Amino acid sequence: MMHVYKAAPDVDVVTSTATISGFGNLAINAFVIHATEPVLVDTGAVRESEDFMAALRTVIDPADLRWIWLTHTDFDHIGSLHHLLEENERLRVITSFLGVGIMSLAAPLPIDRVHLVNPGQTVDVGDRTLTAVRPPAFDNPITTGLRDERSGIFFSADCFGALLDEVPECVEDLSDAALRTGQVFWATVDSSWLHTVDRAVFASELDRIRRLEPTMILSSHLPAARGSSMERLLDALAAVPDAPPFVGPDQAALEQMLAGITGVTG
Ligand SMILES: [Fe+2]
Ligand SMILES: [Fe+2]
Numbered sequence: 001m002m003h004v005y006k007a008a009p010d011v012d013v014v015t016s017t018a019t020i021s022g023f024g025n026l027a028i029n030a031f032v033i034h035a036t037e038p039v040l041v042d043t044g045a046v047r048e049s050e051d052f053m054a055a056l057r058t059v060i061d062p063a064d065l066r067w068i069w070l071t072h073t074d075f076d077h078i079g080s081l082h083h084l085l086e087e088n089e090r091l092r093v094i095t096s097f098l099g100v101g102i103m104s105l106a107a108p109l110p111i112d113r114v115h116l117v118n119p120g121q122t123v124d125v126g127d128r129t130l131t132a133v134r135p136p137a138f139d140n141p142i143t144t145g146l147r148d149e150r151s152g153i154f155f156s157a158d159c160f161g162a163l164l165d166e167v168p169e170c171v172e173d174l175s176d177a178a179l180r181t182g183q184v185f186w187a188t189v190d191s192s193w194l195h196t197v198d199r200a201v202f203a204s205e206l207d208r209i210r211r212l213e214p215t216m217i218l219s220s221h222l223p224a225a226r227g228s229s230m231e232r233l234l235d236a237l238a239a240v241p242d243a244p245p246f247v248g249p250d251q252a253a254l255e256q257m258l259a260g261i262t263g264v265t266g
Contacts, residue, residue: 002048002055005169007224008151008216010034012059016048017167018076024163024182028076029220031155032059033148036126037066041146041155042220044079052080063088067115067125070095071157071220072142073102082107094123094130099142117144133212135159136205137191137237152215152227160233161186161221171225176232183236186221188246195245202241206234 002016012032017025030052031041038060044052056062062084070093071077085091094115103109117123117132128150135145137159145157162182164174171179187194194202210230217225217233225233249257 002044002051004055004059005224007031007218008153010151011153011218013169013218013224014044014052014055014059016045016051018045020163023185024165025167026161026163026186026221027167027223029218029222030056030077031218032056032065033125033130034060035128035150038064039067039069039125039130040065040084041069041218042071042077043068043081043084045076046079049079049083053083056080065091067091067123068093069130069144069146069155070099071144071146071155072138072140073099074140074158077220078103085110085113096142096144099144102142119144122149136202136209137187137194137240139190147212147214152213154209154212154214154217156209156217156219158190158220160217160219160225160237161190163189168223171223171229171232174223179232180236180239183222183233184239184243185246187237187240188243190221191240192246194240195243197241199241203238206238210234 005013007013014030016028018028019025028045030044033039065088068084068091092113092115093109094117097116100109100114119132119134122129122131128148131147131149133145133147135143135156139158143157146155162179163186164178164182168174215227217230
């Protein structure tokens with residue numbers, strides 16, 4: 001079920017919750033930045049496109065959007081991308097060169113409607129600039145987050161996501177234990193390469209985010225977090241390299257699960 005809520009005076013969240021059996025619930029967020037040239041950050045999950053469009057229409061007329069900031073091209077981020085491009089001819093997609101390349105293998109982006117950014121580069125959207133920021137954890141080399149220089153909000157893509165028992169609308173409603181456990185587990189799944197990083201280099205990457213001094217952190221897979229929660233988020237991420245690596249269920253486990261469901265063995 002999609003629903004919408006306000007994370008900041010000029011930012012709406014369009015969200016749904018994916019239940020991952022045996023592991024928890026994951027928010028799947030897109031964001032509308034009500035700039036002079038309105039921006040949609042990501043476009044929901046592929047299988048929820050119809051519901052996503054209906055929810056989006058409750059916070060903005062898609063014809064009024066000017067930009068889609070595509071953080072990366074995973075299926076939980078590109079759901080309504082082409083639908084929106086077809087519906088609104090003025091809409092342009094901010095992404096990286098790699099994003100255009102990957103999309104060309106499935107559903108090419110019209111090249112005259114893309115706007116390429118690399119980390120550190122900015123895009124003017126009328127009343128504010130958006131700065132491209134590489135988050136310290138990601139599951140896809142396309143990943144490009146952003147900082148809204150007017151509001152000070154950092155949109156972190158998959159980074160800081162958490163698998164949770166319940167998904168509230170703000171991180172401040174989560175206990176330290178629920179947030180930390182959920183965040184560490186998510187990052188071991190989504191950014192498993194963190195187990196191999198040089199700890200000092202990773203610490204300096206986390207410092208880079210600390211120095212942004214975000215007023216809020218809006219992750220694709222976490223309830224909205226105030227800037228005052230940043231240290232909780234960074235602390236959890238710092239624990240990931242030394243956390244137990246995630247090992248998914250294997251074929252024997254799958255057969256056991258199926259037997260549990262169907263009552264059939266062998
Ligand atoms: Fe992803
Ligand atoms: Fe994602």
